[in-house]
Amino acid sequence: MTWVNDHWGDIFTLARSHVWLAGIPLVLGLLIALPLGWAARRWSRLYPVLISASGLLYTIPSLALFVLMPIILGTKVLDPVNVVVAMTVYTVALLVRTVADGLSSVPDHVLQAARAMGYRGFRRFFGVELPLAVPVIAAGLRVAAVSNVSIVSVASLIGVAQLGNLLTDGYDRFITAEIVAGIVACVVLALVFDGLILLGQRLLTPWLRVRGAAGARS
Amino acid sequence: MIRFDGVTKQYPGGTVAVDDLTFTAPTGKITVLVGPSGCGKTTSLRMINRMIEPTKGTISLDGQDTSRMNEADLRRGIGYVIQHAGLFPHRTVLDNVGTVPRLLGWDKKKIAERSRELLSRVGLAPELADRYPSQLSGGQQQRVGVARALAADPPVMLMDEPFSAVDPVVREQLQDAFLELQGELGKTIVFVTHDIDEAIKLGDQVAVLRVGGILAQISDPAYLLAHPVDDFVADFVGKDRGYRSLQFQPTPRLPLASERTVVVGETVDGIGAPWVLVVDDQHRPLGWVEPSRLSGAVAPEDLHRGGTVARASGSLRGALDAALSSPSRRGVIVDDSGELVGTVRAHQVLELIESADRPDEDLADSFAEAGSDGRREDSS
Ligand SMILES: Nc1ncnc2c1ncn2[C@@H]1O[C@H](COP(=O)(O)OP(=O)(O)OP(=O)(O)O)[C@@H](O)[C@H]1O
Numbered sequence: 001m002t003w004v005n006d007h008w009g010d011i012f013t014l015a016r017s018h019v020w021l022a023g024i025p026l027v028l029g030l031l032i033a034l035p036l037g038w039a040a041r042r043w044s045r046l047y048p049v050l051i052s053a054s055g056l057l058y059t060i061p062s063l064a065l066f067v068l069m070p071i072i073l074g075t076k077v078l079d080p081v082n083v084v085v086a087m088t089v090y091t092v093a094l095l096v097r098t099v100a101d102g103l104s105s106v107p108d109h110v111l112q113a114a115r116a117m118g119y120r121g122f123r124r125f126f127g128v129e130l131p132l133a134v135p136v137i138a139a140g141l142r143v144a145a146v147s148n149v150s151i152v153s154v155a156s157l158i159g160v161a162q163l164g165n166l167l168t169d170g171y172d173r174f175i176t177a178e179i180v181a182g183i184v185a186c187v188v189l190a191l192v193f194d195g196l197i198l199l200g201q202r203l204l205t206p207w208l209r210v211r212g213a214a215g216a217r218s
Numbered sequence: 219m220i221r222f223d224g225v226t227k228q229y230p231g232g233t234v235a236v237d238d239l240t241f242t243a244p245t246g247k248i249t250v251l252v253g254p255s256g257c258g259k260t261t262s263l264r265m266i267n268r269m270i271e272p273t274k275g276t277i278s279l280d281g282q283d284t285s286r287m288n289e290a291d292l293r294r295g296i297g298y299v300i301q302h303a304g305l306f307p308h309r310t311v312l313d314n315v316g317t318v319p320r321l322l323g324w325d326k327k328k329i330a331e332r333s334r335e336l337l338s339r340v341g342l343a344p345e346l347a348d349r350y351p352s353q354l355s356g357g358q359q360q361r362v363g364v365a366r367a368l369a370a371d372p373p374v375m376l377m378d379e380p381f382s383a384v385d386p387v388v389r390e391q392l393q394d395a396f397l398e399l400q401g402e403l404g405k406t407i408v409f410v411t412h413d414i415d416e417a418i419k420l421g422d423q424v425a426v427l428r429v430g431g432i433l434a435q436i437s438d439p440a441y442l443l444a445h446p447v448d449d450f451v452a453d454f455v456g457k458d459r460g461y462r463s464l465q466f467q468p469t470p471r472l473p474l475a476s477e478r479t480v481v482v483g484e485t486v487d488g489i490g491a492p493w494v495l496v497v498d499d500q501h502r503p504l505g506w507v508e509p510s511r512l513s514g515a516v517a518p519e520d521l522h523r524g525g526t527v528a529r530a531s532g533s534l535r536g537a538l539d540a541a542l543s544s545p546s547r548r549g550v551i552v553d554d555s556g557e558l559v560g561t562v563r564a565h566q567v568l569e570l571i572e573s574a575d576r577p578d579e580d581l582a583d584s585f586a587e588a589g590s591d592g593r594r595e596d597s598s
Pocket residue numbers: 229230231233234235254255256257258259260261262412
């Protein structure tokens with residue numbers, strides 16, 4: 001425990017970069033997955049293609065993807081952008097399906113009503129379809145967040161610093177407390193991401209909190 | 219006026235949902251499309267606001283071909299009540315009602331005002347405004363659906379089985395409220411249902427469709443009941459159509475007998491008659507009691523409430539039903555304010571029916587002039 005007491009500053013700095021490396025891809029991934037998921041819904045022939053492609057992307061080992069990035073992007077080997085881009089790829093791979101499924105979870109009679117009222121294009125997407133898909137998308141986002149937090153730690157092997165460093169360093173130098181601290185910090189971080197997404201979902205879906213309050217549905 | 223001219227819809231895959239449909243829905247009237255499941259009612263309705271495009275034929279709105287109009291503009295000008303209300307679950311009642319005004323870009327204050335006005339119009343309490351649809355009963359949701367369709371005051375309303383998802387009692391209330399509202403608003407309405415009773419009750423004009431989207435008959439409801447054009451229509455309008463057609467015959471003066479009454483709270487001791495009618499202090503009938511089984515003051519729980527009450531200005535069907543359902547066999551008749559005017563017996567109503575004419579060709583022709591030439595397009 002004395003190790004932890006002596007290294008609060010280091011843990012905090014590593015945790016902060018961990019947050020960025022896992023969090024930015026989450027946001028970027030969602031922004032990219034939204035139009036892709038929409039397209040998968042819109043053109044039904046695209047759906048299986050996009051789903052298989054994203055499934056395939058997810059099977060590439062993270063270390064391989066990290067190593068490939070500088071070659072593909074022409075970035076420096078130690079550049080954190082490599083990690084951000086690779087993590088974004090993973091997030092998109094996870095979320096395309098989620099977004100498509102979320103959009104198809106919107107009841108057909110609601111979509112028909114929207115059409116009948118004269119809703120079109122963007123307005124229909126942002127006004128009706130997306131808000132109703134939030135619960136499903138948020139569930140997928142929570143899985144992606146936890147998975148990102150855990151995958152990012154592998155980046156220590158290509159020299160990009162974050163909480164994973166505590167694991168590799170602790171292993172190399174036989175400091176158990178450091179390893180434990182790394183694990184605990186990762187878990188705490190994952191819980192924080194999860195809690196924030198849950199909170200966001202609750203704020204975005206006030207109508208779900210009242211369900212059953214009156215229980216008058218017939 | 220909505221006019222279908224040789225409209226056919228064939229879905230990809232080959233199903234012909236609507237086949238060469240021609241009819242007119244007159245301005246300010248309710249035209250009901252009725253028929254068995256899958257006969258193309260929803261398809262016909264959705265072709266009017268172009269949610270579905272016809273394969274052949276034209277649909278015009280006040281003489282203008284709808285296929286030349288801008289889709290979204292057309293839809294925003296036509297109220298649509300979707301089956302099972304189809305409310306937006308993520309919007310409050312008030313926001314649901316304000317949907318089309320918002321799309322039309324009205325200012326916020328005007329939208330809120332208009333939405334509140336509509337809620338009271340359709341008989342919803344103002345405190346429901348901030349609820350979400352999941353917090354409403356089925357009947358309340360249907361009312362919100364109607365309010366939402368009315369929001370931008372469209373001259374045309376399309377209603378797809380708007381009252382089918384609620385129990386019979388609520389359905390009747392909704393139908394009555396709807397007729398009252400239409401009496402004030404006079405919209406051009408195309409109403410879809412699979413329930414012939416609802417069609418007869420609500421329609422100024424009823425179009426019966428058969429599977430394959432073929433128009434079997436179109437006429438006013440009284441004529442439809444009296445003169446079904448073929449076995450299909452006869453079967454569809456039902457076995458008790460003779461009884462139901464009574465509702466279209468205006469009541470001649472009923473031979474009313476005056477009825478001995480007691481006011482609730484009074485005693486029936488010493489009254490020899492087997493049944494006595496109990497009224498409230500404003501002479502409105504409450505129910506029947508059997509004096510021989512009671513002693514002392516009449517309490518509300520002593521009342522037999524089985525009998526229906528008919529209005530003197532109502533239909534012969536109501537009067538006959540009042541007589542048939544009354545435990546004393548005397549049908550209770552009231553005036554328009556609900557005050558007792560007398561009682562009538564079933565045989566007396568039947569005598570009136572015997573002496574009255576059946577609804578005849580004249581009636582149907584007068585309607586056809588006002589509405590459409592549909593009857594001549596009857597198939598088979
Ligand atoms: N999108 C579609 N593609 C193919 N066939 C369809 C489609 N929509 C409806 N149909 C078919 O067209 C016919 C008419 O359907 P429609 O929904 O208009 O019937 P309906 O009279 O409204 O029936 P219900 O009373 O059950 O609502 C049916 O045979 C139906 O299967």
